[in-house]
Amino acid sequence: MILKSEDKQFKLADDGQILWQADATNPLPGVPVGAIKKGETLLKPVAEANGDNLPEGQDKAAVQEKLQEWLDRYIHFSLEPLFRLTGGDDLSEQARSIATQLQGALGILPRSALEDVIAGLDEEGRKGLRARKVRMGPLLVFLPELNKPAAVKLRATLLTLWQDKPLPAQVPKDGVVSFTVADKEIDPDYYRSIGYPVYGPRSIRVDMLDRVVCAVYDGAKDGKFKAEHKMAEWFGSNILDLYAVLEAMGHTKIYDPAEEKAKEEAPVAPVIPEAVAEDVSSEVVAPVAPEVKAKPELATFRLKRGKANEAAKPREPKKFEKK
Known part of the structure; x- marks a missing residue:
């Protein structure tokens, strides 16, 4: 039975168990028939069959080989x-x-x-990497295609297994752009490896961070x-978190209009004489439409010194001498 099953009848559960569904037309997860164990390399874990849960008459060694192939x-x-990435012979x-x-x-x-x-x-060489969809951003070099939830979850599972930590792995919610880590003890290298680098108080999906x-x-x-306000919107964060990430x-940060405004003295409200106040209260006042306020100006920053900063400087036009 198991040996003739299609790939769609197997599923890797979050806790590392391999589930098998006997009915190929049933989309629900099946019963555990094995589990993944740490292998010789991170990307090649070992599938180990669970002899106690195998259907009667199934050879454990043959099932284990089937599970490993799947x-x-x-x-x-x-x-x-x-x-x-490493396929082909076209790379320098x-x-x-x-x-x-x-x-x-x-x-x-990290690009550094x-x-x-x-x-x-x-x-x-650059052409070969572009063909493999490698994004060489100013801060990070990465594969945007691995930002899908399934790829994030599988990388997290494999890395957790490789680090001898218990499953299920710590994984962001599917599709989340960023989340706060300010009050948590986390491993920044782990989150970067699964596509959510940590900067300041937030772990941010790499494509949005690169944006x-x-x-x-x-x-x-x-x-x-x-x-800019759109930066905080891309992160799904407040302005203070944006500043902390930057x-x-x-x-x-070299200038913050909000901080400057806070230093100013609050205006004193004018005192209206009681008699005048009574007269005003008796008048019928037409409703006034609420004023639409423009978004406040945000802080100015000095760029980090380094190669990315140098690359951002305008280039001097080349000068050609007449022959």
Whole structure:
């Protein structure tokens, strides 16, 4: 029975158990017939059959081999962009180095860890990485295709298993853009590896983080930039958290209109004489439409010093001498 089952009849549960549904037309999860165990590499865990739950007459060794084959296919299918990185022979030495390191890090690394290799990339190397959908952002190098909830959850499961920690893994809610970690004890490297780098009080999905980082450098002028309301909207955070994230990236807040306004003295309300107040209260006042207030100006930051900052500076036009 199990040996002739289709892939859709198996499912990897959050707690690491492998479930089998005897009826191929039934979409519900089945019964546990095995579990995953730590293997020789992070991306190749071992499938171990549970002899107590196998249907009568099923050979445990044969079932275990079947489960392993399914598990390998499932991981390869779910994380296909990761395995695609090192396939083919079209990558230059530098590009292959980036691809290999990125694969070992589950598809995301700080750009600073790869900067020297990136500097040595030729156009063919960059073309090969683009073909593999590698995004080399100002802050992070990553695979956007792995931001899907299924890929996030599987990477979390594999990494938790590899680190000898109990399952189920700690995983953000499906599709969440960011969440607060200010009051939690967390492992920043773990969350970065599953696609949610931690900056300041928030863990942020890498594609949205990259979107804000690009907006920062695109809007920078003379080494400074102004925070924008849309950045907080992209994060799904308040303004103070946005400021904290930007500062955690290494940018320095140099002017905050809200802080300046708070320093000013509050205006004193005029005192209306009692007699006048009575006269006014007897009048019929037409309703006034509420005033639509513009969003307040946000803080200005100085860009973090470094290669990304240098890249944001306007380039000097090339000068050509007449021959």
